[in-house]
Amino acid sequence: MPHFGLFLKRALGMAALGLTLAVPGLAQAQQAPANTLDAVRARGQLICGVNTGLAGFAQPDSQGVWRGFDVDYCRAISAAIFGDPNKVRYVPTTAQVRFTALQSGEVDVLARNTTWTLSRDTALGLDFAATNFYDGQGFMVKTALGVKSAKELEGATICVQPGTTTEQNLSDWARANRIRFTPVVIERLEELVAAFVAGRCDAYTTDVSGLAATRSAQPKPDDYLILPEVISKEPLAVGVRQGDARFADIVRWTHYLLLSAEEFGITQANLDRMANDPRPEVQRMLGKNGELGKMLGLDNLWAVNVLKAVGNYGEVFDRSLKPIGIQRGPNALWTTTGGLQYSPPFR
Amino acid sequence: MSQTTIDPRSLRAPPRRPLRLSWSDERVRAIVWQILVVGIVGAIVWWLWSNTVHNLEVRRIATGFGFLGREAGLPIAENLIPYSPTDTYFRALLIGLLNTLKVAIVGIVLATIFGTLIGIARLSKNWLLSKIAGVYIEVIRDLPLLLQLLFWYAILQGLPGPRQALHPVGGVFLSNRGLKLPWIEWQDAHSYALLAFALGALFTWFYRRDAIRKRILDGKPRPVWPVALGCLLVLPVAIWAAAGAPWTVDWPELRGFNFRGGLNMSPEYFALLLGLTTYTAGFIAEIVRAGILAVPHGQWEAAQALGLRSGQVLKQVVLPQALRVIIPPMTSQYLNITKNSSLAVAIGYQDIVSIANTTLNQTGQAIEGIAIIMLVYLSISLSISLFMNWYNARIALVER
Numbered sequence: 001m002p003h004f005g006l007f008l009k010r011a012l013g014m015a016a017l018g019l020t021l022a023v024p025g026l027a028q029a030q031q032a033p034a035n036t037l038d039a040v041r042a043r044g045q046l047i048c049g050v051n052t053g054l055a056g057f058a059q060p061d062s063q064g065v066w067r068g069f070d071v072d073y074c075r076a077i078s079a080a081i082f083g084d085p086n087k088v089r090y091v092p093t094t095a096q097v098r099f100t101a102l103q104s105g106e107v108d109v110l111a112r113n114t115t116w117t118l119s120r121d122t123a124l125g126l127d128f129a130a131t132n133f134y135d136g137q138g139f140m141v142k143t144a145l146g147v148k149s150a151k152e153l154e155g156a157t158i159c160v161q162p163g164t165t166t167e168q169n170l171s172d173w174a175r176a177n178r179i180r181f182t183p184v185v186i187e188r189l190e191e192l193v194a195a196f197v198a199g200r201c202d203a204y205t206t207d208v209s210g211l212a213a214t215r216s217a218q219p220k221p222d223d224y225l226i227l228p229e230v231i232s233k234e235p236l237a238v239g240v241r242q243g244d245a246r247f248a249d250i251v252r253w254t255h256y257l258l259l260s261a262e263e264f265g266i267t268q269a270n271l272d273r274m275a276n277d278p279r280p281e282v283q284r285m286l287g288k289n290g291e292l293g294k295m296l297g298l299d300n301l302w303a304v305n306v307l308k309a310v311g312n313y314g315e316v317f318d319r320s321l322k323p324i325g326i327q328r329g330p331n332a333l334w335t336t337t338g339g340l341q342y343s344p345p346f347r
Numbered sequence: 348m349s350q351t352t353i354d355p356r357s358l359r360a361p362p363r364r365p366l367r368l369s370w371s372d373e374r375v376r377a378i379v380w381q382i383l384v385v386g387i388v389g390a391i392v393w394w395l396w397s398n399t400v401h402n403l404e405v406r407r408i409a410t411g412f413g414f415l416g417r418e419a420g421l422p423i424a425e426n427l428i429p430y431s432p433t434d435t436y437f438r439a440l441l442i443g444l445l446n447t448l449k450v451a452i453v454g455i456v457l458a459t460i461f462g463t464l465i466g467i468a469r470l471s472k473n474w475l476l477s478k479i480a481g482v483y484i485e486v487i488r489d490l491p492l493l494l495q496l497l498f499w500y501a502i503l504q505g506l507p508g509p510r511q512a513l514h515p516v517g518g519v520f521l522s523n524r525g526l527k528l529p530w531i532e533w534q535d536a537h538s539y540a541l542l543a544f545a546l547g548a549l550f551t552w553f554y555r556r557d558a559i560r561k562r563i564l565d566g567k568p569r570p571v572w573p574v575a576l577g578c579l580l581v582l583p584v585a586i587w588a589a590a591g592a593p594w595t596v597d598w599p600e601l602r603g604f605n606f607r608g609g610l611n612m613s614p615e616y617f618a619l620l621l622g623l624t625t626y627t628a629g630f631i632a633e634i635v636r637a638g639i640l641a642v643p644h645g646q647w648e649a650a651q652a653l654g655l656r657s658g659q660v661l662k663q664v665v666l667p668q669a670l671r672v673i674i675p676p677m678t679s680q681y682l683n684i685t686k687n688s689s690l691a692v693a694i695g696y697q698d699i700v701s702i703a704n705t706t707l708n709q710t711g712q713a714i715e716g717i718a719i720i721m722l723v724y725l726s727i728s729l730s731i732s733l734f735m736n737w738y739n740a741r742i743a744l745v746e747r
Contacts, residue, residue, distance in 0.1 A: 095708070099708065100713050103406065103408060119710075120711070123409040123710060123711050123712075124408065124409075124711030125406045125711060145604075155604050155605050155607070156603070156604045157524060160422070162704065163704065163705045163709060167420075167421055167422065168421065168432075171420055171422045172432075174422075175432065175433070182424050182605065183423070183424050185422075185424070186694070187693075187695075188693070191693070191694075191695075194504075195504060195695070198501075198504040198505065199504070199508045200614065242406065243405070243406065243407060
């Protein structure tokens with residue numbers, strides 16, 4: 001019964017939050033906000049909050065090994081800190097428990113399709129370190145329904161996950177377009193998708209990447225149609241606890257490293273050769289020159305470890321998201337194809 | 348001359364002693380200990396509270412209940428009172444509370460009726476009936492409730508879509524969007540009639556009490572039913588007719604994707620109600636059986652020997668005694684239904700837990716959100732307990 005585990009986990013998460021906030025001794029044991037890096041080092045493990053199972057982003061494979069785009073970010077951060085991408089414990093979090101899990105110290109970093117918004121950035125006690133995927137909210141329907149545009153959804157029943165920006169965007173969009181709908185809100189993604197597939201809802205709404213992932217996981221993907229409208233901006237970002245600038249820097253620059261590596265053509269395969277590349281920024285990045293790694297509080301060869309483990313941003317993207325039919329689109333590099341992904345200089 | 352003699356010993360007061368400020372005085376010791384214990388508990392609570400507030404500040408997590416006045420922006424499928432996503436979190440939580448009450452109250456009524464029938468069936472002399480009831484009780488009590496809820500929900504999802512909806516009688520549609528029934532368009536006249544019915548019920552109750560009291564005095568039977576008929580049926584209908592007898596039926600109709608109009612029972616609500624009712628009915632059946640078996644067989648025989656009919660035996664002799672045994676455990680079952688309704692989140696029924704969870708997720712104020720959930724369940728449970736305790740005291744045998 002995975003559900004009991006889920007409820008138990010939620011209950012424990014809430015209890016842990018209550019306890020850590022109430023009892024200072026425990027709070028220290030669970031890492032005070034200011035020194036996540038030390039706590040991770042002392043523990044010998046990074047605890048990464050990921051999705052409960054979303055194809056392409058975070059999902060255990062047949063061997064039980066977590067794989068996906070967000071999982072690769074956990075592996076990259078682990079490689080940056082320990083020089084080893086496998087020192088990660090993955091904690092699957094639902095949309096509703098994820099922030100509590102981060103606040104209470106149950107996880108160190110949240111790489112879980114989380115949209116960066118102002119209220120989350122301020123009132124929730126967390127910081128968004130880096131936008132690793134630019135997304136937008138869309139709708140998916142069954143092809144048999146005969147709907148070609150989201151504007152035709154007047155009166156429809158729509159499946160949506162609670163506690164998400166998706167839920168709020170949906171009601172904003174419906175109000176703006178004078179569309180009446182009946183929501184069906186189920187917390188567990190698996191249950192929600194099952195309800196949609198069973199025909200409980202006419203449409204299913206979430207980020208377009210999530211729709212593509214769900215569609216590709218169906219036995220007959222062609223029975224489902226993703227509608228052309230994208231109704232929101234969803235910058236999916238990696239979150240850390242607020243007030244720990246050093247740890248946030250590590251997460252942020254790990255992301256920039258993946259981008260810069262793609263920009264300079266450094267891949268998992270040619271990494272050894274690139275170590276002798278004469279370009280000054282590549283030399284600084286890979287720790288040949290300067291002390292950029294030490295400035296982050298890491299090993300000076302952190303970049304080599306990260307790229308050896310996961311490759312550059314393009315490789316991470318192609319490994320997980322290309323197979324489920326997601327195009328680079330806005331996630332292309334700004335420097336080469338005018339996308340939104342852009343790294344400040346390694347200097 | 349007094350009617351009863353009072354034992355003079357019971358009138359004697361214990362000797363009064365002045366309070367001595369000494370450790371050897373029992374009362375001084377008691378007071379000191381009590382102050383100490385209250386002080387320690389108070390200090391612990393204060394310490395936990397101040398640390399929580401401090402840590403929340405350090406982590407820059409917003410606190411307080413100010414969020415209740417902000418726009419919620421969350422869509423809710425089922426609401427008893429008008430609601431739109433532009434309303435406040437407070438109203439959204441109120442909708443959640445009403446949804447919880449809607450399933451808990453209906454669940455309690457249905458589980459009581461259903462459970463009592465099963466409990467009586469279990470005692471039936473009909474072999475098949477008693478065995479079926481026995482198997483039902485054993486199976487339903489042994490499976491986790493969450494599993495049963497998911498089972499019912501999966502079954503309801505397996506119904507055909509709205510365009511192929513089952514259509515047994517005119518105006519009734521059963522599909523995976525729920526059960527649609529025709530319903531009258533509610534107008535003021537209906538509200539007045541309902542009010543008249545409520546007042547009529549109150550009056551009937553007082554009349555019945557008075558009739559019984561007078562009958563005890565003079566032995567003359569005074570039938571209650573003509574008054575009941577007048578108050579409960581004739582008066583409301585007359586008022587409704589006087590207000591113009593509005594009668595517009597709102598027929599459900601397939602328009603676009605879904606049915607419009609009529610009364611809707613969503614699969615989520617139906618699955619939750621079905622799961623809670625059948626599960627709790629299993630327990631209630633056993634409580635009812637135990638209660639009836641607790642009345643000694645001699646009581647039945649004695650009542651029959653007095654010439655009471657079998658209905659009278661049950662109503663006047665057995666049930667009052669059985670209820671004494673039934674009511675206290677029944678209270679626990681009612682509390683269980685209320686609390687188990689929080690499993691609604693698993694199947695997407697938006698009860699107070701579901702909405703408070705979403706709220707605390709959007710505002711990040713987990714402690715306040717959990718406090719609201721606890722307050723709600725505590726209030727409902729205490730109300731049920733108080734009512735049941737009052738009822739229990741009322742029906743208890745008067746012992747001398």
